[in-house]
Amino acid sequence: xxxxxxxxxxxxxxxxxxxxxxxxxxxxxxxxxxxxxxxxxxxxxxxxxxxxxxxxxxxxxxxxxxxxxxxxxxxxxxxxxxxxxxxxxxxxxxxxxxxxxxxxxxxxxxxxxxxxxxxxxxxxxxxxxxxxxxxxxxxxxxxxxxxxxxxxxxxxxxxxxxxxxxxxxxxxxxxxxxxxxxxxxxxxxxxxxxxxxxxxxxxxxxxxxxxxxxxxxxxxxxxxxxxxxxxxxxxxxxxxxxxxxxxxxxxxxxxxxxxxxx
Amino acid sequence: xxxxxxxxxxxxxxxxxxxxxxxxxxxxxxxxxxxxxxxxxxxxxxxxxxxxxxxxxxxxxxxxxxxxxxxxxxxxxxxxxxxxxxxxxxxxxxxxxxxxxxxxxxxxxxxxxxxxxxxxxxxxxxxxxxxxxxxxxxxxxxxxxxxxxxxxxxxxxxxxxxxxxxxxxxxxxxxxxxxxxxxxxxxxxxxxxxxxxxxxxxxxxxxxxxxxxxxxxxxxxxxxxxxxxxxxxxxxxxxxxxxxxxxxxxxxxxxxxxxxxxxxxxxxxxxxxxxxxxxxxxxxxxxxxxxxxxxxxxxxxxxxxxxxxxxxxxxxxxx
Numbered sequence: 001x002x003x004x005x006x007x008x009x010x011x012x013x014x015x016x017x018x019x020x021x022x023x024x025x026x027x028x029x030x031x032x033x034x035x036x037x038x039x040x041x042x043x044x045x046x047x048x049x050x051x052x053x054x055x056x057x058x059x060x061x062x063x064x065x066x067x068x069x070x071x072x073x074x075x076x077x078x079x080x081x082x083x084x085x086x087x088x089x090x091x092x093x094x095x096x097x098x099x100x101x102x103x104x105x106x107x108x109x110x111x112x113x114x115x116x117x118x119x120x121x122x123x124x125x126x127x128x129x130x131x132x133x134x135x136x137x138x139x140x141x142x143x144x145x146x147x148x149x150x151x152x153x154x155x156x157x158x159x160x161x162x163x164x165x166x167x168x169x170x171x172x173x174x175x176x177x178x179x180x181x182x183x184x185x186x187x188x189x190x191x192x193x194x195x196x197x198x199x200x201x202x203x204x205x206x207x208x209x210x211x212x213x214x215x216x217x218x219x220x221x222x223x224x225x226x227x228x229x230x231x232x233x234x235x236x237x238x239x240x241x242x243x244x245x246x247x248x249x250x251x252x253x254x255x256x257x258x259x260x261x262x
Numbered sequence: 263x264x265x266x267x268x269x270x271x272x273x274x275x276x277x278x279x280x281x282x283x284x285x286x287x288x289x290x291x292x293x294x295x296x297x298x299x300x301x302x303x304x305x306x307x308x309x310x311x312x313x314x315x316x317x318x319x320x321x322x323x324x325x326x327x328x329x330x331x332x333x334x335x336x337x338x339x340x341x342x343x344x345x346x347x348x349x350x351x352x353x354x355x356x357x358x359x360x361x362x363x364x365x366x367x368x369x370x371x372x373x374x375x376x377x378x379x380x381x382x383x384x385x386x387x388x389x390x391x392x393x394x395x396x397x398x399x400x401x402x403x404x405x406x407x408x409x410x411x412x413x414x415x416x417x418x419x420x421x422x423x424x425x426x427x428x429x430x431x432x433x434x435x436x437x438x439x440x441x442x443x444x445x446x447x448x449x450x451x452x453x454x455x456x457x458x459x460x461x462x463x464x465x466x467x468x469x470x471x472x473x474x475x476x477x478x479x480x481x482x483x484x485x486x487x488x489x490x491x492x493x494x495x496x497x498x499x500x501x502x503x504x505x506x507x508x509x510x511x512x513x514x515x516x517x518x519x520x521x522x523x524x525x526x527x528x529x530x531x532x533x534x535x536x537x538x539x540x541x542x543x544x545x546x547x548x549x550x551x552x553x554x555x556x557x558x559x560x561x562x563x564x565x566x567x568x569x570x571x572x573x574x575x576x577x578x579x580x581x
Contacts, residue, residue, distance in 0.1 A: 013398045015552045024398065093406075096368060096378050124397055126380045127359075128368035128416075135369035140446040141336075143365040160453075163275070163361050164515050168453045169334075174446035184503040222377035226392065227405040230554075237548070237561040247565045248575030251547065254563055258524050258545050260467050261492050261580055 001152055003044040003053045004112035006103065006130070007073050007081075009066035010034040010123040022225040033069045036118025040181040042188040043148060044116050045077035052152055053114075055079050059106050061099060063090070067204055074199035075191035081202070082106050086209040088216035095221035096128045100136050102219070103129070105212035107137050114157070115178040119144050127180075134178035142173045146182040150175075266324065267299025269352035271306065271343055272317055273360055275334065276452070279313055282358040282417070284424035289385065289417050290356050291321035291425065296387035297353055300324065303431070306342045307331040310435075320427030326350075327435050331442040333449055336366040341440030343370050349436070352412075354391070359416035361516075371414035379406055380416040400533065400556050420538060458510040465494035467524045470513055470540070472498040474529020474550065474569055478506045483573050484528065490580035496520065498530045514539035529569050532557025549573070 009031050017028035047053035058073040058081040060066055070081045084102050092098070107115070115137075117130035127143075134141035146168070147160035152175075161169040162182050173179070191199070209215060240247045240254075255261070270290040272283040287303065294301040300323035305313045310327035317325060328342045343366070347355060357367040359381045371378035383403070384394035391408040393415065462468060469488040475481060481501075488495045495511060502512040513520050515535040525543035530536060532548070532555055540546070541560055548561040549569050558564045565572055 011398070013401050015554060017401070019402065022404070024402070097372065097375075100372060122399060125399075126378075127364050128371075128378055128380050130368075131365060132368035132372040132378070135340075135372040141365075141369070142447055144361045158450075161361065161365070162516050163452075164280075165519065166455050166509075166512075166517055167275075168455055170450040170453060172448045172450055183499070187505065222409040223379065224407045224409075225404050226407045228397070228402050230401070231396075231403045233554070233559060235558045235561070235564075237558050237564040239558075239564045239566060244567055244571035245575050247567060248572050248579055251563065251565060251572075252576060252579035254547070255491065255524065255526075260524055261490070 001047075001053050001113045002110065003047055003056045004107065004110055004115045005037070005040050005044045005056060005058050005073065005078060006115065006117040007037045007041065007058045007060045007070055008034040008118070008121045009060065009062050009069035010121050012122065019228050019230070022228045031065065031069065033072050034118050034121050036120060036122070036181060036183060038188040039183055039185045040116040040118050041073045041076050041078060042186045043181055045189075046186060047150065048077065052150055057082065057110055057112070059084075059103065061085065061089070061094065061102050070204060071199045072191060074202045074204075075195040076189055077195065079202065081204040082110070082207060083204055084207045084212065086216075086219070088209060089219050092219050093221060093223050093225055094219070095223040096126055096132050098219050098221040099129050100132045101214065102212070103133050104136050105214065106207065107133070113176045114150075115139065117178060117180050119180045119182050130178050130180035140174045140177040141179065142171055142177065143180045144182050145179045146185050148179065148185065264300050266302035266350055266352045267294040267297040268354045268356055269302045269304060269346060269350065270356040271304045271339070272313060273334075273358045273362060274308055274313055277308065279316055280358070280360070281424065282360060282419040283317065284319070285419060285422040286356055286358060286417055287317065287319055287322055287425035288422040292422075293354060293356070293385050293387060299353065302326060302350060302352065304328065304343065304346055306339055307333065307335070314433045318429045318431045318433070319425040320429050321425060322429040322431040324432045324434065327433060328438055329435065330438055330440065334362045335442050335445050335449060336362075336369070336447060337445035338440050338442050339366045340369050340373070342438045344373060345438045345440070346436060347374060354413045354415060357414070357416045359418045363416050367414060367416050374412070374414070376412045376414050377408050377410055378414045379408060382415050382417050383421045385415065396534075401554070418534070455509055458508055460494060460510055462494055462496040462511060462513065463518050463520050465496075465520070465522050467491060467493035467526075468496045468513070468520060468522045468543075469493045469526045469528065470496040470498065470530060471501060471528050472530030473500045475501070478504070481506060483570075487573055487577050487580075490577050493526070498533075498536045527557050527561070528573065530557055531555045532560065
């Protein structure tokens with residue numbers, strides 16, 4: 001069985017940042033592996049270690065910079081990676097439909113039996129790509145999976161979906177399937193030194209639009225960011241000033257007024 | 263019955279309509295007015311008649327009941343919504359931005375070939391649809407212009423008030439071809455998680471800890487404070503994901519909803535999923551190094567500072 005794991009390098013913003021036009025100033029962004037995808041990679045690697053998966057392929061849409069991040073997926077145990085990028089993608093806002101078009105092309109090449117995808121990306125947080133991809137490629141799916149028990153012989157994935165309010169849905173999903181992976185599904189490993197060394201020799205294939213039979217018009221999506229701004233603080237909190245001792249002293253008074261430890 | 267400007271799809275679970283269903287009516291009415299047209303509501307599976315009665319509130323023009331299946335099944339929901347869209351041609355389909363909403367709305371948008379915007383916190387229409395949403399972990403808001411004349415939107419819970427009043431909607435049963443028996447994702451059951459020795463929902467005072475605690479060993483500090491204050495320890499999601507505390511301590515959308523007298527949030531940034539679980543606390547106090555952390559937006563008192571400086575002082579004061 002072949003497992004395809006979608007991986008995104010996400011941009012993170014620190015406490016201080018500037019907005020330039022409709023995005024954060026490049027210098028104020030830091031890049032990292034999307035937290036949810038870390039769990040998806042771990043799930044794929046565990047399936048390989050259990051002898052269920054023969055191959056785990058990481059798939060990313062991202063510029064050359066993102067190879068550093070995709071190497072992390074390789075260092076953790078993915079066998080090889082495919083990176084899709086094109087100058088035409090650089091300036092576009094990649095909406096769900098556009099991303100699905102790019103991912104579909106690689107699914108057609110790779111023919112996986114299972115696609116694992118993070119529930120959402122930490123930066124734009126659409127939370128929709130995995131399920132939309134499933135519809136496009138004719139796979140079954142389950143969103144927000146926090147437990148996975150694959151029965152390859154029966155061709156089903158027994159999953160738990162994490163609903164709101166501490167309720168989990170137990171669902172039997174026909175394979176092939178796309179599962180969107182929630183944090184907490186497993187304990188993502190740290191890359192070992194050996195893994196990091198091995199990752200340097202693993203293949204990262206790159207594909208541009210022409211390679212996958214698409215044109216720049218195919219990445220011209222329906223969404224345009226027209227504004228970006230810091231939300232106005234709605235805070236009417238009384239901020240307790242002073243050094244740690246003074247602030248703690250005042251807070252203790254407040255807490256006692258509210259009946260704490262009375 | 264005129265073609266609707268908006269079709270809103272209600273959500274229910276185990277016999278109960280979820281709150282977001284009533285908020286969808288408000289968001290849907292607003293958008294239907296802006297586009298110019300009717301607001302229709304779809305109720306799929308379960309006791310559709312009872313749900314239709316409950317959803318018949320001010321501003322709803324029509325309710326389509328789809329009496330197929332009992333609980334949420336994404337194959338049924340997707341099929342039913344697509345057939346309703348075929349039959350009634352709404353400009354916008356509104357879904358809740360819930361775990362189940364995100365289990366079928368993206369597939370509906372993909373299948374219909376319409377643009378999808380998820381987790382909307384505001385919408386406007388003036389010849390063109392614009393949607394406001396958060397990005398970069400709530401640090402910024404963005405406005406997206408959406409091309410085309412049909413859209414799929416998922417709406418964040420808690421952003422619009424619930425619709426009230428009594429409506430005079432036409433209620434019609436809608437027959438669909440989709441059959442739950444054909445579903446490739448079959449729900450086998452449900453399980454409540456997070457039971458155990460401590461019920462944080464019962465506590466009067468919660469000392470709640472988040473990512474800011476940095477390391478598992480540092481939790482001792484939080485337990486010391488809780489003991490000194492005679493309080494109960496709860497946490498945000500990352501602490502539970504890391505396995506540092508059991509699931510029954512987690513406050514938030516996927517954990518417990520708590521309403522203590524005092525909620526002391528330590529090193530918790532206040533992501534929307536967390537806030538959903540504790541905004542009902544009587545007094546909210548936050549300790550965080552980042553003055554822009556969203557937790558301060560809902561706090562009554564705040565200390566902008568390092569928990570490792572403040573918490574030991576608090577323990578001293580209470581001991």
